[in-house]
Structures are given as structure tokens and as C-alpha cells.
Amino acid sequence: MIGGERLAVRKTYKLYLGGAFPRSESGRTYEVHDAKGAFLANAARASRKDARDAVVAARGAFPKWSGATAYNRGQVLYRVAEVMEGRHAQFCEEVAAGEGLSAGRARAAVDAAIDRWVWYAGWTDKLAAVLGSANPVAGPYFDFSLPEPTGVVAVLAPQRSSLLGLVSVLAPVLAGGNTAVVVTSRERPLPAVTLGEVLATSDVPGGVVNLLTGDAAELGPWLAEHDDVDAIDLTGAPPERAMEFEREAAGSIKRVLRPPAAEPDWSGDPGLGRMRTFLETKTVWHPKGF
Amino acid sequence: MTITPPSPAQPSSQVFEYAPAPESRSIVDIAPSYGLFVDGEFVDGSGEAMKTVNPATEEVLSEVAVGTEADVDRAVRAARRAFTRVWGPMRPADRGKYLFRIARLLQERAREFAVLESLDNGKPIRESRDVDVPLAAAHFFYHAGWADKLEHAGLGPAPRPLGVAGQVIPWNFPLLMLAWKVAPALATGNTVVLKPAETTPLTALLFAEVCRQADLPPGVVNIVTGAGDTGRAVVEHDDVDKVAFTGSTEVGRSIARAVAGTRKKLTLELGGKAANIVFDDAPIDQAVEGIVQGIFFNQGHVCCAGSRLLVQENVHDEVIASLQRRIGTLRVGDPLDKNTDLGAINSAEQLARVRELSDIGEAEGATRWQPDCQLPDRGFWFPPTVFTGVSPAHRIARDEVFGPVLSVLTFRTPDEAVAKANNSTYGLSAGIWSEKGSRILAIADRLRAGVVWANTFNQFDPTSPFGGYKQSGYGREGGRHGLAAYLSTGDEQ
Numbered sequence: 001m002i003g004g005e006r007l008a009v010r011k012t013y014k015l016y017l018g019g020a021f022p023r024s025e026s027g028r029t030y031e032v033h034d035a036k037g038a039f040l041a042n043a044a045r046a047s048r049k050d051a052r053d054a055v056v057a058a059r060g061a062f063p064k065w066s067g068a069t070a071y072n073r074g075q076v077l078y079r080v081a082e083v084m085e086g087r088h089a090q091f092c093e094e095v096a097a098g099e100g101l102s103a104g105r106a107r108a109a110v111d112a113a114i115d116r117w118v119w120y121a122g123w124t125d126k127l128a129a130v131l132g133s134a135n136p137v138a139g140p141y142f143d144f145s146l147p148e149p150t151g152v153v154a155v156l157a158p159q160r161s162s163l164l165g166l167v168s169v170l171a172p173v174l175a176g177g178n179t180a181v182v183v184t185s186r187e188r189p190l191p192a193v194t195l196g197e198v199l200a201t202s203d204v205p206g207g208v209v210n211l212l213t214g215d216a217a218e219l220g221p222w223l224a225e226h227d228d229v230d231a232i233d234l235t236g237a238p239p240e241r242a243m244e245f246e247r248e249a250a251g252s253i254k255r256v257l258r259p260p261a262a263e264p265d266w267s268g269d270p271g272l273g274r275m276r277t278f279l280e281t282k283t284v285w286h287p288k289g290f
Numbered sequence: 291m292t293i294t295p296p297s298p299a300q301p302s303s304q305v306f307e308y309a310p311a312p313e314s315r316s317i318v319d320i321a322p323s324y325g326l327f328v329d330g331e332f333v334d335g336s337g338e339a340m341k342t343v344n345p346a347t348e349e350v351l352s353e354v355a356v357g358t359e360a361d362v363d364r365a366v367r368a369a370r371r372a373f374t375r376v377w378g379p380m381r382p383a384d385r386g387k388y389l390f391r392i393a394r395l396l397q398e399r400a401r402e403f404a405v406l407e408s409l410d411n412g413k414p415i416r417e418s419r420d421v422d423v424p425l426a427a428a429h430f431f432y433h434a435g436w437a438d439k440l441e442h443a444g445l446g447p448a449p450r451p452l453g454v455a456g457q458v459i460p461w462n463f464p465l466l467m468l469a470w471k472v473a474p475a476l477a478t479g480n481t482v483v484l485k486p487a488e489t490t491p492l493t494a495l496l497f498a499e500v501c502r503q504a505d506l507p508p509g510v511v512n513i514v515t516g517a518g519d520t521g522r523a524v525v526e527h528d529d530v531d532k533v534a535f536t537g538s539t540e541v542g543r544s545i546a547r548a549v550a551g552t553r554k555k556l557t558l559e560l561g562g563k564a565a566n567i568v569f570d571d572a573p574i575d576q577a578v579e580g581i582v583q584g585i586f587f588n589q590g591h592v593c594c595a596g597s598r599l600l601v602q603e604n605v606h607d608e609v610i611a612s613l614q615r616r617i618g619t620l621r622v623g624d625p626l627d628k629n630t631d632l633g634a635i636n637s638a639e640q641l642a643r644v645r646e647l648s649d650i651g652e653a654e655g656a657t658r659w660q661p662d663c664q665l666p667d668r669g670f671w672f673p674p675t676v677f678t679g680v681s682p683a684h685r686i687a688r689d690e691v692f693g694p695v696l697s698v699l700t701f702r703t704p705d706e707a708v709a710k711a712n713n714s715t716y717g718l719s720a721g722i723w724s725e726k727g728s729r730i731l732a733i734a735d736r737l738r739a740g741v742v743w744a745n746t747f748n749q750f751d752p753t754s755p756f757g758g759y760k761q762s763g764y765g766r767e768g769g770r771h772g773l774a775a776y777l778s779t780g781d782e783q
Contacts, residue, residue, distance in 0.1 A: 130444065133770055137751035138428065145755045145769060242552025250546030252715075253539065253558065253761040256562070271446070271781025278762075281755050281771050284734050286744040 011124055013043045013189070015050060016196030017264060018057035019206015024214075025049050032190060035100025043189045046212035048222045051181065054210035055228050058152045061207030066149045070125035075216040077121035077174060080202040081269065084114045091191060095163050098188035112267055113167040120171040123275065127176065129273075140288045142231060147279040149177035150255055151230030154223035154244075156216040156237045162188035164266045166195065169235055170209065172274035178231075181210045181223060185236065189213035206279040224248035231255035231278050235263075304483050307622065311628040313415045314512055318406045320492065323353040326361055326515060327498035329368035336361050337516060340544025342491055346625050346634040346669040346728050354491045357514035362483065362523040365512035369454040369481040370529055372509030377481050378451065386437030390447060391476055391504040393430035396423065397467075400501065403493055406606040407465055408625040410492040412670070413588055415626050425750060426469035429768075432752035433477035436773060440478060443770050449777040451479030453531035455522040458545075460537045461487035462637050462692075468494050470767045472511060473752075478776040480532065481510050485524050488517040489637045497743030522548070530554060536593070538690075539547030539716070539761050557765025557775040559593065559757055561690040562718030563777035565711035566596030566747065567701075567733065570605045572723035576745065578612045581696070584721055584747035586674050587621065589632055590694040591640070593762070594719035598680075598687060600707055603700045610678060610698065617674050618661045632694060633669040644672050644693030651677050653684035656697070682713055690716070704729065708736045721747045740766075 013032075014021040023029075024049035032040045046054075065073070084091065088110060096106035126147050127147050135143040153173045158165030162185045173180045181215045184192035196211045212219060217238045224232055224245040232249050234242050234257060255279050323339065325332040331480040335355025342351050357365070377385065391709050396403065404419040405424075413422070440449050441670050455475040459467040464486060486494035494513050501511050514520055518541075525533050525545050532555045535545050539560040549556050566584050569579045572783045584596025601609050625633035635641040647739050652658050656677040665671040672693055680697040687697050711720055720739040734742045740758045743749060750756065755769035 006301065133755070135754040135769055136749065137454035137749070137754050139749070139751070141746065143751070143754050145771065150759075175363050215604035247547045250543050250550060253542060253546065253560065253763060257549075271779075272493065273779060276774075277782075280740065280759050281757065281758075281766050282734075282740060282742065283755050283769075284742045285746055285749050286730065286752070287746050 011041070013041050013193045013213065014106055015044050015046055016193065016200065016209070016211040017050065017054050018210065019200060020201075023051070023195070026064040028201035032187070034097040040097060041190060043193070046219060048219070049221045050212055051078070051222050052191055054181040054212060054224070055209035055223070056194070057210055058181050059228055061179045062151060064205055065179055065208045068177075073175070073177065074121045074124035076203045077117055077124065077171065080198060080204065081114050081117035081121065083198045084117065084195075084201045087115075087133070088196065090194060091163060091270045094191045094194060098162050101143045108177055109161070113164040116164070116167050116171055117272070119270070121290060123175050127279070130203045131276065131281075134232045135283070136260070142288055143283065145281050145283040147176065149283050150278045150280055151178060152228060153178045153180050153278050154226070154229045154232040155182040156220055156232070156234055157182050157184050157192070158188040158236050158263050159185045159187065159216075160263050161266050163191040163195065165263070166192055167273070168266045168270060170231055171271065173233070173278050174208065176275050177206045178278050179246055181229070183211065183212050183214060183216045183223070183236065186215050217245065220245050221248055224254070225251055227252045229254060231257070233257040234259045305387045308629045310624070312624060313405055313408075313626045313628055315405050315409065315626060317402050318409065320352050320406070324491070324515070325355045325496045326357050326365070327495065327511070327513040328361070328365045329512065330502065332498070335515070339519065340488065342410060342489060344409050344669075345489075345636050346666070348668050348670075351409060351492065354515045356516040357485070357523070358717070359523045359627060362514055362520065362527055365456055365483045365514050366456070366527045366529050368509035369483050369512055372426055372507055373451075376507045377476075377510050378479060382438035382440070382479070384547045385476065385479065386434045388504055389430050389434030389437060389473060390505070392500060393434060393673050395500045395503055396430060396546040400424065400427065403465055403496060405491050405626065406496055408633070410490050411461065411464060412625050412636050414630040414633045415628055416630065417546040417588060422463055422466045425752070426465045426622060428750040429469040429473045433473035437477045440773065440777065443628065443773050445777055446779040447775055449478075449779050452776060453480060453777065455480045455482050455532040455534060456527060456530035457482060457484045457534045458524060458537065459484065459486060461490040462588060462593070464490040465493040465497065466496060467536055470536075474767070474772050475511065475534075475776050478773055480776050482511045483514060483524055483530070485514050485516060491515040502744060512621060514775055525549065535559070542763060555775070558763035559759065559765070559767065560763040561716055562593045562595070562758065562762050563597045563598055563688065563690055563714045563716045564594055564719040564721065564739065565600050565714075565737075567707050567711060567723065568599065568601045568605070568609055568667045568723035569724040569726075569729065570602040570723075571725045573725065574605065574609060574612055577723040578609065578616050579614055580721065580723060580745070580747045582616055582620070584697045586632055586694050587748050589635055589672075591656070591692055592748065593637060593690075594748065596719075596721050597691060597696060599696055599698045600701050600710055601698060602707075603702050606700050610676070613676065614661070616652055616658060618678065620661070620674055620681035621661055622671065622673060623666060632674060635672050635693060638670055640692065641670040641672060644691055644695060647686055647689060647691045648675060648695055649696070651680070651695075654682045654684045654686075656684055656686060682710060688714065704733060708733060712738045715761045716764035719743065
């Protein structure tokens with residue numbers, strides 16, 4: 001360009017894996033277009049190896065994240081909302097382009113996504129009180145039950161709602177203390193990569209969230225059968241493949257969140273269902289006596 | 291029918307000799323044959339009948355019907371009708387009253403159930419009388435109270451029943467596992483098709499009689515006996531809304547595959563390989579009692595059995611010596627003898643598995659120790675067994691033996707204990723023995739297991755949620771948490 005406006009510096013959209021932003025080890029990329037078909041960017045197309053590396057990173061991050069105090073986890077998730085707020089305009093632009101929304105509706109989606117982090121941030125230190133129990137057993141024992149995170153959760157994120165949907169499936173996994181390997185919307189991956197940049201600067205330890213841009217149909221089977229993945233959310237699975245993925249997941253007795261009949265409207269009250277799906281209950285007994 | 295009780299085994303060096311003290315079996319009246327319990331009636335099964343034997347004597351107790359797909363279909367249709375017309379619309383308080391009735395009937399007929407359980411399963415009468423049957427009654431009493439209070443259970447403002455529950459249970463606690471399945475299902479407004487284990491159907495069939503005495507509406511509880519094919523027909527029936535299974539991880543996997551892609555809600559309570567961790571500050575005598583209770587309760591036919599003893603290295607020799615002394619006093623023999631500690635192995639098939647894994651343990655280099663005890667000539671028996679020098683790679687440290695076989699490993703530091711305890715694909719239960727409270731709580735936090743017993747082991751209660759992490763399954767039984775398995779909360783997505 002000669003004279004006139006400044007030439008923009010474009011972003012390279014990469015994976016977010018183990019707290020870093022690598023390209024796919026496979027070297028593969030794919031074109032991402034806006035809702036009208038115009039070229040937006042080349043996104044990294046994550047491979048099976050990337051998915052396996054992401055599971056290693058998520059497993060490595062699990063002891064620290066699950067062992068953090070609930071108060072600390074809440075503050076970190078709140079920090080995500082704070083940092084997102086600062087990038088509000090960028091998210092609006094990416095969501096509007098990718099999902100073909102008006103500026104007003106894109107803004108509403110971004111607002112709701114930020115507010116969702118705040119909602120879940122407030123849950124971390126209430127789960128044990130709401131989902132736990134003191135059990136009045138018929139004997140001289142102190143007996144209590146507490147929720148604990150399931151472990152490494154693979155998430156096939158919604159295909160349509162690229163940011164609000166993504167946050168709505170990721171935040172409940174993190175609030176309970178799990179770590180996540182997420183396959184983002186195939187056609188609309190760009191807000192997810194920007195969210196990765198937010199997570200990287202929000203005190204979320206590296207490896208707690210791993211974002212793989214690419215195809216749920218390609219990566220789903222590897223994550224579903226992976227022995228070191230404890231649970232899988234099939235929300236964004238291709239509907240005709242969901243049963244196959246659930247079958248694969250049975251091999252290691254994974255907790256499976258089945259896909260909804262159609263992608264829901266994410267603006268509603270989330271409820272506790274998603275958090276509960278990725279929580280275990282531990283019961284501890286101890287005798288009472290002098 | 292007359293059955294000769296097996297002669298009790300005599301430990302070689304008893305200080306006191308015990309006279310036989312057999313519980314009378316005259317309290318039970320076993321019919322020569324049983325049908326399926328469908329829609330409130332006993333009906334013939336379409337399959338070829340199977341025999342159920344007393345594992346302590348190998349004598350046939352009765353012939354039991356085998357349900358085919360068609361029989362299961364009849365049972366599911368009866369359950370659906372009962373759900374739609376009677377049990378679903380019923381006032382919740384009345385559903386609760388039926389469960390209270392059942393609890394009382396189980397208490398009234400407790401001795402009969404206990405004797406029948408020991409005959410069919412082989413477990414000591416002391417356990418069936420003091421654990422299985424009272425706990426089964428307690429489960430019904432506990433869940434009865436929930437029936438009209440579900441909106442207060444913290445599972446949303448208006449939790450709804452799922453419909454027809456298909457339930458498949460194992461042979462190790464036949465009546466108790468029935469209670470764990472049936473009580474919460476009925477309390478939450480569901481109806482039931484239950485498949486008891488192939489080798490232990492009799493107490494479930496006696497329970498059917500209790501349902502009739504309670505005037506439980508026909509079709510609310512249906513009991514279809516049979517083997518694996520019958521269970522598969524229950525799990526795979528299109529009109530079943532909920533599947534609950536307790537049994538092996540291998541079968542659990544195939545069930546999870548079978549329900550994939552359906553609307554069926556699934557809970558699984560599968561195998562285990564619990565670590566029982568003994569620190570050097572533990573009171574050794576108490577710990578030894580806990581180790582014995584952990585692995586020899588119910589002949590070790592317990593999914594949460596403390597089958598991996600992790601003992602701190604500096605007290606290893608002391609603990610093992612004390613443990614061997616204690617095991618030497620255990621009495622193995624006639625399940626109906628009130629002094630018996632270990633009864634019979636439930637089946638020839640299970641005995642073969644216990645023998646095979648024990649032989650592998652020896653072949654892989656661990657040292658086998660068994661007390662000098664005579665086993666009865668007939669029936670399925672295996673002596674209490676301790677393997678020392680076990681490495682984490684040995685099969686007997688990894689596979690569920692489901693028998694009276696303890697594997698002993700050592701550790702030096704708390705971190706090593708946690709790492710070894712968690713080094714398992716299972717995560718059902720664990721034990722910790724220490725006098726230091728802060729250590730117990732810190733270790734309990736780090737164990738990936740659904741139930742942690744500290745300075746105790748193998749305790750159960752209907753108010754206390756039970757279930758596994760990892761490949762020990764998902765879902766809980768008991769407590770407020772157990773209700774969730776049978777309710778739709780509306781916020782699942």
C-alpha cells in the first residue's frame with residue numbers, strides 16, 4: 001500500500017498447547033473463512049500427535065491445578081474475565097466475522113462469555129458445600145463426601161458458537177479442578193486462539209487448557225480411546241460419529257457427556273449439570289473414639 | 291432336602307478348641323424349582339432352567355428359570371405399565387410407605403434371608419446375619435424416607451424419575467446389591483427389572499415374596515434370573531431408560547459400549563485393587579485387624595477389598611509376623627457355623643481364577659504364605675493367602691483376584707505410598723493406618739479412590755456414597771449422591 005492507512009500486522013493463529021503457541025507438529029494448516037466466504041486466516045490443523053502431546057500437558061498440569069485452593073482457582077478464573085474484558089473489541093470482531101453476527105449480537109455473545117467466567121469463578125469455593133455431604137452413618141465414624149475433579153477432560157467444543165459456546169463448555173471443566181484438551185469449532189476457530197492468548201496471560205498455569213484447532217471428526221477418536229483421558233464431552237462431535245466416539249470411550253470407562261440433539265442456546269442459565277459430570281465423589285471414613 | 295454340613299476346618303494350633311455351632315437351616319424352605327418374577331407373579335422362563343448349588347457342599351439347592359429375550363421383554367413391558375399407570379402417578383409419600391414396609395419385612399425375616407444367603411453364596415453366617423441382611427434392610431429404610439423429599443435433595447427443584455431401570459448385580463453380596471439397586475430406584479419413582487447373578491439367585495427370589503407380602507403393585511419390581519445372555523437382554527432392551535451394573539470392569543466396558551448412542555443413563559460399579567497403607571506410627575494390632583477385615587471379609591469377594599497392602603518398610607517384618615499369627619487363628623469352613631471366619635469360594639469358576647492368579651504370583655517371584663489349615667473335602671475352598679515380596683509389576687499387584695489373597699508391597703515415604711497406591715487402573719477404595727490426623731487427611735486428599743477408610747476398612751452405610759474413580763466405574767450408590775443415578779435433573783446439558 002502506498003500512503004493512506006497503515007498496513008496491518010496480521011496474527012498467525014496457532015495451537016495453544018502446554019502454555020505455548022506451537023504450530024501443528026504435522027505442519028498442516030487449513031483456511032478459515034468468514035460467514036460470507038472471505039478468507040480470514042490459515043489456522044493450524046492439529047494432528048493425532050498434537051492431541052497426544054496435549055494430553056501429556058494436561059496430565060502434567062493436573063496435580064497443581066486440582067491441588068490449588070478453591071479460592072485460588074476462583075481468582076484465576078475471574079482473572080480470565082478481567083483479561084477478556086480488555087480484549088472485548090477484538091473478540092467482537094472475530095465472533096462477528098466467524099459467526100456472521102451483527103455487531104450488537106456479537107457484543108452480546110462476548111459479554112455473556114465474559115460473564116460466564118465470572119459465574120464459574122464464583123462456583124469454585126461453593127461446590128464442596130453444595131455437592132458434598134456429612135454422612136450420618138449408623139456407627140462411631142466421622143464420614144464425609146467431597147467432590148473432586150475427574151482428571152483430564154477432552155472437550156469437543158460446539159461447532160456454531162465459537163466463543164460463548166466454547167467458554168460454556170470449558171469453564172465448568174476448569175471450575176471443578178480438571179484440566180482440558182479442547183478441539184475447537186472447525187469452521188470458526190479464531191476466537192478460541194485469541195482465548196488461548198487470554199488464558200496464557202491470566203495466571204492459568206500452562207497445560208491446564210490446551211486448545212487444538214482442527215477437526216473433531218479427525219481428533220475425536222484418538223481422544224475418545226486415549227487411556228490417559230478420564231472424561232470426554234461430545235458436544236461438538238459430528239452427530240453421525242458421536243455413538244462411535246462413545247463406544248471408544250468405553251474402553252477405559254471414561255465419563256461421557258453425550259451431545260445434545262441440537263446445539264443449545266448458550267445464553268441460558270448453565271445449571272450444575274456440566275460441573276457435576278466432571279466431578280467424582282470421594283467419601284472418607286474415620287472412627288471416633290477416646 | 292437334607293444337606294450334610296461340611297466339617298469345619300481346624301487350624302492346627304488352636305489355643306481353644308471350638309465345638310461346632312451351626313445355625314439351623316430349618317428356617318428356610320427352598321422350593322425344588324423357581325420361576326421368574328414378572329408383573330407380580332412367578333412365571334416359567336423360556337430358557338433351559340439352571341441349577342444353583344451350595345458352594346460349600348456342591349449340592350444342588352434348587353432349579354431356577356432362565357429368562358430369554360422374550361421373558362425380559364415381558365418383564366420390561368410390565369415395568370413400563372407399572373411405571374406409567376401406578377408407580378409414577380402414585381403419591382410420593384405412599385411410594386415411601388411401600389419401601390418402609392419392605393424394610394420391616396426384611397427385618398422380620400432377617401434370619402431366613404441370612405441362612406439362605408449363606409447357603410447359596412457360601413459366606414459365613416456371621417457376615418450374612420450381621421452385615422448383608424441388616425444393611426439391606428437399612429438401605430430400604432433410608433431410601434423410603436427420600437421418596438417424598440426429592441425436591442430437597444439438591445438435584446434441582448423438580449427432579450423426575452427416568453422410567454424403567456434395568457439392573458444387573460453380582461454374586462458377592464446378592465441381597466445387599468439388590469437393595470443398593472432396588473431401593474433408590476423405587477424411592478425416586480422408577481420401576482425395576484433386576485437380573486440377579488447366575489450363581490446366587492435365591493435371596494432375590496425370596497425378596498420377590500417380600501414384595502408380594504408388602505402388596506407392592508405388580509410390575510414395580512420384576513426379577514429375571516439367568517446368566518450373561520439374560521443380563522445382556524436387560525441392558526440392551528430398547529425400552530429401558532436406565533442401566534445400573536455392579537460387576538467386573540470387563541463386563542462394564544461391554545455394557546458402556548452397548549448403551550453408547552442411546553438415551554439410557556448408565557452407572558457402573560466395577561472392579562478394584564485397593565491399597566491399604568500402613569504407616570510406621572499405626573497401632574499395629576489395630577492395623578492387622580483392619581488388614582484381615584480388608585482382605586478376608588467375604589472371602590475377599592469384595593470389589594473394594596484391601597488387596598494391596600502397602601506397609602512402611604521399617605515395620606514390614608513386625609506387621610507380617612503379627613498378620614500371620616492372626617491369620618493362623620481364622621477358621622475356614624462351614625458357612626453356617628457361627629464361629630466361621632472364611633466361608634466357601636462362590637463357584638468352581640471363581641476358585642479356578644483365584645488359583646490361577648496365585649500360581650502366577652508364585653511364578654513371577656512373589657513368596658506365598660498360607661496357614662496350615664485343613665479344608666473341607668467337598669465344595670470350593672481356598673485358604674487365606676499372603677504374598678510378600680510383590681513388585682508393582684506383578685499380576686497379583688495389578689489384577690483383581692476377588693479372593694482371599696493379599697499382596698504385600700513396601701514403601702519408605704508418604705509420597706511413595708501415594709504414588710504406589712495410585713498406580714492402578716482402578717480407583718474404588720483405599721485404606722490408611724496412622725495415628726497422625728494431619729497425615730491421614732493429606733494422604734486421603736491425594737488418593738484417587740472413591741472411598742477412603744482411615745483406621746478402619748470395609749465399612750458401609752446407606753447414608754454414605756459409594757463408588758469408584760477411574761476404571762472402577764462411575765456414579766454413586768448411597769446417600770444424596772446415589773439418588774442422582776435415578777433422576778433426571780433437567781440440567782444435564
